Amino acid sequence: MAHPVDVHVGKRIRHRRWLIGMTQQQLAEQVGIKFQQIQKYETGANRVSASRLWDISDALDVQVSFFFEGLQEDGKEVSADSKLMPDDLMGDKEALDLVRSYYAIPENQRRRLFDLARVLSDAA
Known part of the structure; x- marks a missing residue:
């Protein structure tokens, strides 16, 4: 089972990539890996190493800390008010x-x- 932090980081990668209009293939090429690995990162199936996260942050033009925004200290996501918006708005x-x-x-x-x-x- 995927760790909640890995899932959150993967969602943030997908969010940023999609927001700037980049495909998984384009991101993978910039980082020097196969697009299937990006898919695994985005679903939280595979953990992103520190150096790979650094490369991804550079390719997506964000600080590394961007990927951890919205996490509590216990590694769980800060949930949105369910009446106002879905929990995974960026998904x-x-x-x-x-x-x-x-x-x-x-x-x-x-x-x-x-x-x-x-x-x-x-x-x-």
Whole structure:
């Protein structure tokens, strides 16, 4: 059975890779491994070594600490309020697609869209 930290790190790898529009194959090529290994990392089936995590963070343009955000000291994920959003929001392809599309909008329009979304959520 996969360790919860390995699963969390794998989710964060998938989240970041998907957010920047990178395929498993592209990430694997940048890191120098086969894409099947990326699949195993993303599911938590295989642990990511420290040096490999360093290479992945470089390829995904994030700090190594990014992969551990959202973990409690006991190695369990900080769960989201289940009434507001699913526990694995970043595992939801639709949510990630929405975030990617949001950041593709020019900044001044994005800010206006954000304000509109906040008003609509307060009205609901």
